[in-house]
Amino acid sequence: MHFKVARYDYPSQFTGIEASLLQEIRDLLNSGQYVLGQAVAKFERDFATYIETKHAVGVNSGTDALILALHALGVGPGDEVITVSNSFHATALAIVRIGAMPVLVDCKPETFLIDLEQVEQKISKRTKALIVVHLFGQSVDMAAAHDLARRNGLLVVEDCAQAIGALSSGKKVGSTSDAGCWSFAPAKNLAAAGDAGAITLNNPEVADRLRQMRHFGQSTQNEHRFTGYNSRLDTIQALVLRKKLARVDMWGARRARIASIYKERLDGLPLAFQSGAKPGEHAYHLFQVKTELRDDLLSHLRESGIDAVVRYPTPIHLQPAFVDLGYRYGDLPVAEALAEQTLCLPLHPAMTADQIDLVCNSVHSFFSD
Ligand SMILES: Cc1ncc(COP(=O)(O)O)c(C=O)c1O
The missing domain is CATH 3.40.640.10 (Type I PLP-dependent aspartate aminotransferase-like (Major domain))
Structure with a gap:
């Protein structure tokens, strides 16, 4: 696709x-x-x-x-x-x-x-x-x-x-x-x-x-x-x-800029972001948004031509590979909720202003429908 x-x-x-x-x-x-x-x-x-x-x-x-x-x-x-x-x-x-x-x-719900x-x-x-x-x-x-x-x-x-x-x-x-x-x-x-x-x-x-x-x-x-x-x-x-x-700091600055545009433009929508980082404390490898409507938002974005993705849909303690460790659903509820409610918006240094607009507009149009 x-x-x-x-x-x-x-x-x-x-x-x-x-x-x-x-x-x-x-x-x-x-x-x-x-x-x-x-x-x-x-x-x-x-x-x-x-x-x-x-x-x-x-x-x-x-x-x-x-x-x-x-x-x-x-x-x-x-x-x-x-x-x-x-x-x-x-x-x-x-x-x-x-x-x-x-x-x-488990992890902290804010960070x-x-x-x-x-x-x-x-x-x-x-x-x-x-x-x-x-x-x-x-x-x-x-x-x-x-x-x-x-x-x-x-x-x-x-x-x-x-x-x-x-x-x-x-x-x-x-x-x-x-x-x-x-x-x-x-x-x-x-x-x-x-x-x-x-x-x-x-x-x-x-x-x-x-x-x-x-x-x-x-x-x-x-x-x-x-x-x-x-x-x-x-x-x-x-x-x-x-x-x-030699270019990684330049790319990092661009990533941080896109993340701040996302946060500004998506402010006020029923979404939560990963939070708690002071300036310089986030490399913005992935930009997560959290909503109970995650699966519907994901379909909407993908149908709009935006390559949003879920990272990670199953937390480690519930993976078949680790079944011998004996964890059950409910043991680490914050990680489980994040697995069910977060998705990543595209974020990379070569994104254009038009592409950033398209992502923001598409998220807005999902919540206004
Ligand atoms: C948090 C984390 N740890 C470890 C790895 C493993 O790295 P690699 O794929 O280079 O083996 C990755 C990436 O794949 C990762 O995202």
Whole structure:
């Protein structure tokens, strides 16, 4: 189906950088240095500088960033990791994949983000780590998360997949915890032309372990200290990412501008927005609106040529993949209500004024009918 307002515009992200990027890719192809190498090292340096951490380690996806981070921090079988049910599947999948037990909590109805009071109630002797998710781009209050973690001796991992550039207590997300985990999948605000991810952190020993872990647990050629993974950031993707990183703040400002137009133009309608972010605390990866008429609004928008979509229609605790965890409908009511009542309006930096108008007018026409 062709939409008048699409959810993404990937090709537009290459305007102005395409020729120089293709030249770099050509040079790389001719160099034969296809695994790790300078291109990955340079992106890692630039990314660590951007996030304001000492280290960034490139891996092959956001999911692997979470898995390797937990593994390198020593989380494993017998441990519990507390996280939020209102997230993408990968957050909980990573915990299961390393043999630990996910303990899921609900989110706050205003922010749609993890409810730290519920985290506190779920801490047991086995709890080893907390994963917070800066969902849809809005940052979790990291000062509060760190305070809770310090009092209870927990590791803190941030799932930053959707929140590049967002601040929390004045610092970039992914810069203050044991690990910040990033996805650069094509739909993300900073996107590779395929799968890619990274971990940001300040501890040099854990960074070293991660560099070996992503590369078969290899310290030097043919010496394998432990059994790791094959999860290196692809070298061509590192070239793409490094070029795009220079533009991510410009794109972020455009996203924030569109979000503020949406909020202004849709004010007064029977809709709620994700709220609670101070200036700079939202990367506007996805723009959510909440209404009990969600399904009808979704059909109306899609019939009007607007590629609105639901993220996420089933919270993690109700997914068949996690049935063994024993959660039931009703256990985490805020996440369940959001799954039933929210949809995302298209939001990307290349949207035109006409497209923004069309979205706003279409939402208005739905409620006036
Ligand atoms: C919140 C969140 N966590 C983790 C991931 C996993 O990232 P990837 O698709 O790169 O494995 C994603 C995106 O897909 C995500 O949105």
